[in-house]
Amino acid sequence: MAKARVEQDALGEVNVPDDVLYQAQTQRAVDNFSISGERVHQEIILAMMSIKAAAAGGNSQLGELNPEVAGAIIKATELAISLDFNKHFPVDVYQTGSGTSTNMNVNEVLATLASKELGRSVHPNDDVNHGQSSNDVFPSALQVAFVRKLKSVLFPVLDALINQLEILADQYQDVSKVGRTHLMDAMPVTLGSEFHCWAEQTRQAYQEVWAALEQLLFLPVGGTAVGSGINAHPDLAELICQALSDEEATISAEEGITSKEHGTKWSRHVCPSTNMSGQLPAMRLSHGLKSFAIVLLKIANDLRWMNSGPLAGLNEIQLPTLQPGSSIMPGKVNPVILESVAMVATRVVANDVCITQAAGSGNFQLNVMLPLIGQTLMQSIELLTSAGKSLTLKVLNGISVNEEHLRQNLESHPVLVTVLNPYIGYALASKIAKEVIATGEPVIEVALKQTGMEREELEAILDTGKMTGRLKPNRVKPSQAKSSQIKDSYITQRFPDTDQ
The missing domain is CATH 1.10.40.30 (Fumarase/aspartase (C-terminal domain))
Structure with a gap:
């Protein structure tokens, strides 16, 4: 059993393992919330540390915090990135609904690191949390984490998926086949038009997600406890947003983000309590992700029908052979990636129900299901990223078309x-x-x-x-960039199997 040290907070003394950087309040949260064993997402913690660094710099600039203390806190955020997050940030997702336990966990870890850096005590509340409250910092951190995740992993996958669908649309624009309505034979279409339709549907979902992202750029920082800004300098929020914008520009440049996503500009929400007591931007993002999930489900189901057979089904296309499909029927090969994608879509739809319900749990000035919203949305983004990548690389890249079979059926x-x-x-x-x-x-x-x-x-x-060919689609010819160039940076450790 690890040695313990005695820490103290407003409620008294607490025994804390000697080899961790957190202090008394985090230990109380660990003791109180033995619920799921699921810790707050690492990228939410990283977003909180970005806000802490920005606040320290802003408070120093405003004369609210000793510059040496502020410098030590900023240095601590840099050191904390390489920590064992499971060890030093152990608070369960299912905690106090404002995320206060996680906010204090971050405050305490940074205070410990900053104290070591400075050679004197740095306080988690008075210094690291100066001019802040869990009630404005935690929802702000969620928004920062969501936007970073969208830009770094989901958007590149969406771009690659759309591009690959358009390449296939061009490749098969002259291949005619029997159309189907009600799953019954109908007038002819081209195979290319089906691929183009899927690309357009993906674009529609993309636009929904992008619209939600634009709302997420208005942060409730500076609102502190109830949105009034008590105990915070009136100019602190603007300085935090500027520092975050500068950091985002650096991240975008380092990660090679395209011009569409480059230059995230964070702004202080004119009414901070809007995004403290309500979570409409997060809910709108979830709805957009659900739309993408539904598009993926449609693509997966259509492709499964088209691949059905090989003798008694439609047999219009052949998917890449990835693994044996049956433990009892030799030679059987199933559309396993498409089934995986369909399950992801179903999970994301369920997550949207969860987020919608949680977003409605704002009582007066504070929503009290913020950790659940954050964790669930991050899961949806990650699942859709992995599913979109698998669909592009392991299905669409290797499709072959039974053109003669299509021609005979139609004639x-x-x-x-x-x-x-x-x-x-x-x-x-x-x-x-x-x-x-x-x-x-x-x-x-x-x-x-x-x-x-x-x-x-x-x-x-x-x-x-x-x-x-009566209605020719009006679209831009896709680039010939290979979809295998999907960007991998920021795909978290939870998904090591998503590589090609």
Whole structure:
């Protein structure tokens, strides 16, 4: 058993393991919240430390904090990045709803490190938490963590997914196939148009997430306890936001973030209690992530149908063979990545229900389910990142198309007689369709016998390219960048298996 030291807080003495950097209040939280064993997400902790460093610098600039103390706190945030987070930040997600226990955990660790750096005592409340409250710092840290996560991992995956879908749309823009509505055969479409449709749906979800991100850029820092800014210098919030913006610009440059995402500009919310008592921006982000999840679910289900077979299914495409599919049926291969993606989508939809309920738990000036919102949203972002990456690299990159099978199915399909209606009428077209179904002959051969029309005229009318090309999609031609260049920085240790 580890040796213990005695720490003291307002409630009295507490025994704390001698080899940890936290102090009394964190130990009380560890003792009180033995709930799940799931610790607050590391990137939320890192975001809190960014805010602590920005606050220390701002307070020093405003004459609110000794410059040497502020410098020691800033140095402590740099040292803390390399700590064993499981050891030194052990507070359970299911804690006090404001995240106070985690805020104090960060305050205490930084105070310990800063004290060692400075050679004299740095107080977790009076110094590290100066001009702050858990009630404004924790929701601000959530917003910072969300935006960083979106920019660093999800957006590059979304870009790569859309690009790969558009490459496939171009590649198969002239491959016609039977369309389907109600899972029943319908008028022809091109395979390329299906890929393009998925790309457009992904873009729509992307736009929803981006709109939510823009709302997340307004931080409730400076609101302190109830949004009024008590005990904080009136200019502190602006200085914190500027320091965070400068840090974000550095991160963007180092990580090679594209121009669209470059230059995050944080701003102080004009009414801090808006994002302290309510969590509408987080809920909107969750809704956007749910939209992407639904798009992934549709793509996965469509591809599974198209791949079904190989003998008694649609057999329109072949997915990459990744692993044996059955413990009893030799030779069976299943669409395992697509099933994985579908489960991720289902989890994200469930997470959205959780976040929506939690966002409604704001009583007067404070939401009291902030740790749950933060943890659940981070999980959704990470799951969608991994699922989108797997879909792109392990499915879309290796699809092969059974073009001859698609052509044969379409040429002999009675649905083609639909385009003859204006020339021969519905009744005769129905008669031709029935004979095609009964005999299996191509539509054009039956139509030659039934209508007396010339072959050249029928070929022009029954040209499937014309049937599928009436509405040309207006889109930018995708770049030829390989989707394997998906950005990997910031993908957390929880997902070591997402590499190609």
